[in-house]
Amino acid sequence: MIVMLRKATCDLVSPTFRERSDDAYAAWQRKNAPAVDRLRTTSRYRDALEGARAAVARGPTDSEREICSDEFIELLRAEVRPVDPRFASPHQTWQTFVAALRAADRDRALECLTESDAARVQLASRSPEQLRQTGNSFGAVQFDAAPPLAGWRDATVVQTLETGTVIRRHLTFRATANGEWKLLQ
Secondary structure (H helix, E strand, O other): OHHHHHHHHHHHHHHOHHHEEEEEEHHHHHHHHHHHHHHHHHHHHHHHHHHHHHHHOOOOOHHHHHHHOOHHHHHHHHHOOOOOOOOHHHHHHHHHHHHHHHOOOOHHHHHHHHHHHHHHHHHHHHOOOHHHHHHHHHHEEOOOOOOOOOEEEEEEEEEEEOOOOOOEEEEEEEEEEOOOOEOOO
């Protein structure tokens, strides 16, 4: 409902927003058609939409103008972007990540991480040999037996350090807006 209300508000607040966002919003609506159709019929949505229109009619606020950004349009596009098969599940993301490290393919390894992951900095500073050593140090990953929370999945992996020390690492995977799974270490 938030996306639908935000789009309706922005179309009223910003004269150019409708034109800039219509393609991305139409794709988002197609992807979410059953939910959008159900929501449009609820009194809760209609009341909220009426309230948003009335608020804008009184004069849009700075915060209403701020939400009508290109960032919102990009979020809509990201949500409907097809899932890259390498990231279709936490397990596939982990396999892609380890294979990238073993191949010293830094760019591919970075694709496996969330945008805000601190590990991005660590990967950027490692030599190709260090990347390979890290990839080769991981054993099998074991996903938690507990049902995952929506958009989150935990796992544990055994890692053997150069010193021979064996440690267990906790891994967290997070689903992105379009359903790809990224590693959040």
